Amino acid sequence: MFSTLSAYAGDPILSLQLAYRDDPRPDKINVSIGMYYDDDGSIPRLESVQRAQKIVNASTAPSTYLPMSGSPAYCKVAQELLFGKDADILLAGRVATIQTLGGSGGLKVGSDVLKKFFPNMVARVSDPTWDNHRAILEGSGFTVEAYPYFNPVTQRLDFEAMAEYLHTQAEQTLIVLHPCCHNPTGADLNFAQWDEIVQIIADRKLLPFLDMAYQGLGESLERDAYLVRALVRADLPFLICNSYSKIFSIYGERCGSLSMVCANADEASRAMGQMQQAVRRNYSSPPAYGGHVVETVLQNAELRALWESEVDAMRERIQFMRLELHRGLMRFHPAYDWDFLLAQRGMFSYAPALAPHMQELIEKFGVYIIESGRICVAGLNTHNVERTAKAFATVLK
Ligand code: LMR
Numbered sequence: 001m002f003s004t005l006s007a008y009a010g011d012p013i014l015s016l017q018l019a020y021r022d023d024p025r026p027d028k029i030n031v032s033i034g035m036y037y038d039d040d041g042s043i044p045r046l047e048s049v050q051r052a053q054k055i056v057n058a059s060t061a062p063s064t065y066l067p068m069s070g071s072p073a074y075c076k077v078a079q080e081l082l083f084g085k086d087a088d089i090l091l092a093g094r095v096a097t098i099q100t101l102g103g104s105g106g107l108k109v110g111s112d113v114l115k116k117f118f119p120n121m122v123a124r125v126s127d128p129t130w131d132n133h134r135a136i137l138e139g140s141g142f143t144v145e146a147y148p149y150f151n152p153v154t155q156r157l158d159f160e161a162m163a164e165y166l167h168t169q170a171e172q173t174l175i176v177l178h179p180c181c182h183n184p185t186g187a188d189l190n191f192a193q194w195d196e197i198v199q200i201i202a203d204r205k206l207l208p209f210l211d212m213a214y215q216g217l218g219e220s221l222e223r224d225a226y227l228v229r230a231l232v233r234a235d236l237p238f239l240i241c242n243s244y245s246k247i248f249s250i251y252g253e254r255c256g257s258l259s260m261v262c263a264n265a266d267e268a269s270r271a272m273g274q275m276q277q278a279v280r281r282n283y284s285s286p287p288a289y290g291g292h293v294v295e296t297v298l299q300n301a302e303l304r305a306l307w308e309s310e311v312d313a314m315r316e317r318i319q320f321m322r323l324e325l326h327r328g329l330m331r332f333h334p335a336y337d338w339d340f341l342l343a344q345r346g347m348f349s350y351a352p353a354l355a356p357h358m359q360e361l362i363e364k365f366g367v368y369i370i371e372s373g374r375i376c377v378a379g380l381n382t383h384n385v386e387r388t389a390k391a392f393a394t395v396l397k
Contacts, residue, residue: 012131012371020368028366029388031379034183034213034347036246036314039381044249044314048307052296056289066285068276070099070257074291077298078257081221082212082228082240089232093265096272098258098279099286103213104132106241106258110209111140112278113260113271114174114239121207123174126150126162128350128372130183133176133211142174150185152352155340157187163196171205179240180224181214181346184374188218188345194227198234210240216247216311217318218345237261244294246347246378247311253290314378321380322349328389333397349375357395365391 016032030037038044069075075097079090089095100106114121123137127146134144148161166175177197182188189197201208208231218224231238237260244255260271279285297303322341329338341349354361355373362368367388369375380388 016368016370019362023366023368025366027384027387028368029379029384030368031376031388032368032370032374034246034376034378035251036217036249036318036347036378037381039317039383041381041383043251046249046307046310048297048303048310049248049250049293051306052293052300052303055296056292059292063288066099066288066291068098068279068285069272070286071288071291071295073299074099074295075257077295078242079259081215081298082225082242082257082259083232084222084225084229087232089261094262094268096260096262096268096275098272098275099291100241100256100258100279101254101283101286102245102256103211103241103243104136104256105254105283105286106243106256107133107136107209107211108140108282109275109278110239110241110258110260111137111142112282113274114207115141116274116278118172121172121174122170123176123209124166124169125176126178126182128184129176129178130211137174137176147175149182150187150350155350155352156343157185157189159189159193163200166197166200166206167204169204169206173204173206174209175201175206176209176211177227179210179212179215179227180218181348183213183346184348184370184372185350186344186346186348186377187350189227191226191230194230198227198230198236201231202234202236208236208238210238211242212240213243214246214346215242216308217315217347219315221308221311232261237263244290247314248294248297248307250290250293253293254287255290255294318347318378319345321385322377324382324385325349325375325377325380325389328386329393332390332393336393336396347376347378349377351375351392353396354392360395361391365394367391 020030079097123142123144124147125133126149137144147165151158215224239260241258245251262268297307326341352373358371
């Protein structure tokens with residue numbers, strides 16, 4: 001029956017995570033998958049999350065199915081974090097939001113809904129982007145092409161090429177954008193550049209699909225939402241999915257959301273219905289536990305303030321490790337221009353020059369990076385950063 005099934009080559013990120021897990025070397029270093037580790041190399045259990053878990057665990061409510069769209073309280077706090085509390089657009093009922101299985105679940109449901117109503121729509125993702133963007137969009141039936149984003153020679157954002165490309169796109173082309181902490185490059189647009197992109201989107205009538213997995217890990221929870229707010233100000237329709245995996249350190253709970261920003265409340269209620277149907281057809285309804293933990297943190301003023309300070313601390317530690325990595329690289333290979341690292345933000349740094357050395361880095365030095373040359377700076381700590389810098393410098397010499 002299954003003799004014609006082809007072998008799966010594996011996922012470039014998740015397969016590496018398994019290889020790392022099975023590597024017996026005690027001094028191995030994981031800077032591959034996008035997960036935040038603390039200075040001891042552990043995935044933190046945030047204090048705010050632990051306290052919310054106690055509250056949720058104490059509940060005697062039975063475990064029933066959530067609605068297809070998830071917990072209403074969760075969707076409300078998700079909206080407020082993205083669009084701002086009491087945003088006019090929320091009060092007007094113009095945003096339809098559902099709870100999803102992480103950011104990936106939001107991408108999948110959004111792509112399915114779009115493809116059903118816009119069968120000829122094509123999608124554009126940044127070059128490079130998170131590998132799963134293309135996979136999910138193609139899985140929903142999209143033809144996907146990449147728009148210029150990063151110049152491997154200057155190792156910086158190529159804004160002019162990006163803007164020029166977007167200008168050439170047909171009406172209703174789906175454009176996947178990373179509002180902050182671009183994955184994999186860590187190279188973000190500044191506010192003025194986002195304003196220009198918003199203008200192009202308006203002029204060309206493009207449809208943005210924002211993927212925000214790192215809100216708060218770039219500059220701040222508010223500033224990282226700049227593009228979201230700019231699109232709202234410009235009164236444009238768009239989709240946004242987000243993830244709480246990293247910023248709540250609850251990867252396995254699969255907590256995210258998907259919002260469709262519509263012209264009016266009537267459109268939004270139909271968008272909601274279509275998302276619900278897509279959810280029902282895919283997995284029926286989201287899991288409840290993680291969502292209740294997230295909503296408990298965000299609804300409770302004390303836990304929320306604690307959580308915000310924990311996000312600040314994660315961001316500051318990542319930034320410190322980026323500086324330490326830069327310092328180490330300057331020490332071990334001063335002839336190389338490492339300053340591009342300082343312009344990058346969020347969990348990742350991107351050094352395409354390391355890409356051809358991935359196997360050597362893993363085999364000889366036990367340093368796991370992604371094949372593109374992406375480095376998860378959040379996997380560095382004061383105990384392994386010098387060895388990582390030395391390994392990078394050695395392979396590039
Ligand atoms: C990553 O980019 O490493 C993370 O978002 C994890 C994943 O699912 O790929």
